[in-house]
Amino acid sequence: MRAAIIKAFGDPNGLSVVDLPKPTPGPTELLIAVEAIGVGGVDALIRNGSLAAWGFAEGLVPGSEVAGTVAAVGHDVDGSWIGRRVWAFTGLGGAYAEHATAAIDDVVPLPDALSAVDAVTLGSSGVVAHFALAHAHFEPGESVLVRGAAGSIGILTVQLAASRGASAVAVTTSSAERGEQLRKLGATHVLDRSGAGDAPPAYDVIIDIVGGPDLPKFLGKLKPNGRLVLVGVVGGQPPADFGTTLMAAFRNSLTFSTFSADTVPSERRRTVRAQQFAAAARGDLPTVVHEQLPLDDVVPAHRKIDAGEVFGRIVLIP
Numbered sequence: 001m002r003a004a005i006i007k008a009f010g011d012p013n014g015l016s017v018v019d020l021p022k023p024t025p026g027p028t029e030l031l032i033a034v035e036a037i038g039v040g041g042v043d044a045l046i047r048n049g050s051l052a053a054w055g056f057a058e059g060l061v062p063g064s065e066v067a068g069t070v071a072a073v074g075h076d077v078d079g080s081w082i083g084r085r086v087w088a089f090t091g092l093g094g095a096y097a098e099h100a101t102a103a104i105d106d107v108v109p110l111p112d113a114l115s116a117v118d119a120v121t122l123g124s125s126g127v128v129a130h131f132a133l134a135h136a137h138f139e140p141g142e143s144v145l146v147r148g149a150a151g152s153i154g155i156l157t158v159q160l161a162a163s164r165g166a167s168a169v170a171v172t173t174s175s176a177e178r179g180e181q182l183r184k185l186g187a188t189h190v191l192d193r194s195g196a197g198d199a200p201p202a203y204d205v206i207i208d209i210v211g212g213p214d215l216p217k218f219l220g221k222l223k224p225n226g227r228l229v230l231v232g233v234v235g236g237q238p239p240a241d242f243g244t245t246l247m248a249a250f251r252n253s254l255t256f257s258t259f260s261a262d263t264v265p266s267e268r269r270r271t272v273r274a275q276q277f278a279a280a281a282r283g284d285l286p287t288v289v290h291e292q293l294p295l296d297d298v299v300p301a302h303r304k305i306d307a308g309e310v311f312g313r314i315v316l317i318p
Helices: 041-047 116-135 152-163 176-184 215-219 243-248 266-282 295-306
Strands: 002-006 015-019 029-039 065-073 085-089 099-103 107-109 143-147 168-172 189-191 203-208 222-230 255-258 289-294 313-317
Touching (some): 002 295, 029 085, 029 116, 029 295, 041 295, 065 099, 065 116, 107 266, 116 203, 116 266, 116 289, 116 313, 143 152, 152 168, 152 203, 176 189, 203 215, 215 222, 215 243, 289 295, 295 313
Parallel strands (some): 143 168, 143 203, 203 222
Antiparallel strands (some): 002 015, 029 065, 029 099, 029 313, 085 107
16 A cells, blocks of 8 residues: 655655555454545654654654545454444554554544545544633633634634634734634634734633743733643744743732643543534534645645645645
């Protein structure tokens, strides 16, 4: 089968499409004939070597989510899965390929009306957005800032916060054009990447996908009892001393936390994904696809991510 691998950490030229043996599903796994592959910011961090210390190695087939049709199952999986259209989380790699395996607990059937492309645009990002707001104890009537809102996680967080009754949904983004697109999805205020613009001076909740050196500045934009939840570090690691900002505002009772969907029980993740897939199939939860590219264009796909050109999701088609 055709698959993309990381031949060398670094820029996108380190990716290469090669021929590999088709994987065999383990006892509790399914083999999926892939129709669409979601490309995320974490894929770029793995590819450039930023996460090598976490055990990622050259030679990896990157990617973590696919949609397609079940082609085979392990001996402990009900054979009725074969032939069903599904979305699947493949773990910390294995998705950039014509066939991928996934554990049965990480597979969700797809509604007939939902395309494979829309499924991988929503599948991982929607769950992160949903549970990040829950992790922040967001309540209707509170104000929300989504930092780095042009990616798929940010776009879905904007939609969910707006639909759940936020009093204001501010976003940071790189251009007025993107800001207008985000307004159509529920944003009420558009800021530049530094957080400057016509918007509330402080927020009850900040969902931060960026991290990086400016994180302390955004901690300073929290109201008393405000909560910032960090769900990504596409802008790099925060400064080591960012906690001093929290201590300086001790009397404001601010909260900083990280969030990973890995801490949510698999059954709850599957339930939310099924609900979101149904909503998308009805047209109640729009998905935003930046571009569909063939698997052979994995290098230009990652160049677009590195250049900050992507609004929504890039999807690879094997």
